[in-house]
Amino acid sequence: MVRGALAGAAAAAVWAASEAAVARLVGPPRGYSDVRLLGGLLAPDGARWPAVGLAAHIANGAAFGAAFRRLGGSGWKQGLLAAQAENLALWPAFAAIDRLHPDRRSGAWPPLVSNVRVLAYEAALHALFGVVLGVLAGPRRA
Numbered sequence: 001m002v003r004g005a006l007a008g009a010a011a012a013a014v015w016a017a018s019e020a021a022v023a024r025l026v027g028p029p030r031g032y033s034d035v036r037l038l039g040g041l042l043a044p045d046g047a048r049w050p051a052v053g054l055a056a057h058i059a060n061g062a063a064f065g066a067a068f069r070r071l072g073g074s075g076w077k078q079g080l081l082a083a084q085a086e087n088l089a090l091w092p093a094f095a096a097i098d099r100l101h102p103d104r105r106s107g108a109w110p111p112l113v114s115n116v117r118v119l120a121y122e123a124a125l126h127a128l129f130g131v132v133l134g135v136l137a138g139p140r141r142a
Contacts, residue, residue: 004070009061018125022125035053061129075137082134
């Protein structure tokens with residue numbers, strides 16, 4: 001389980017480091033990122049959102065990685081499938097985020113739940129996360 005948590009934290013760090021590049025390719029709303037999404041919800045005062053968002057993102061990755069290993073997940077294919085399943089399962093929560101997030105309420109971001117570029121962005125980064133997680137988590141031992 002520890003190996004899964006470490007793999008998940010590392011995969012989440014790779015995700016965070018890749019957000020700007022993926023945003024340039026996919027074109028979500030200006031300023032949109034998962035780190036900002038989490039940071040804005042958890043530190044709505046604005047000043048601390050980068051650190052809070054990154055910490056929450058890495059903690060989420062660690063928890064996901066631990067669960068992935070605990071449930072028998074291993075390898076990049078299973079990591080990819082697990083991450084995409086999570087993406088699909090969490091997508092309806094964007095309806096609530098559209099009502100709650102400070103960047104949505106201020107008008108800085110358009111509605112997210114119906115934005116195909118946000119969906120593509122999330123799918124691409126979940127794919128990257130899943131592959132990295134699966135590779136780092138390694139094969140299951142018999």
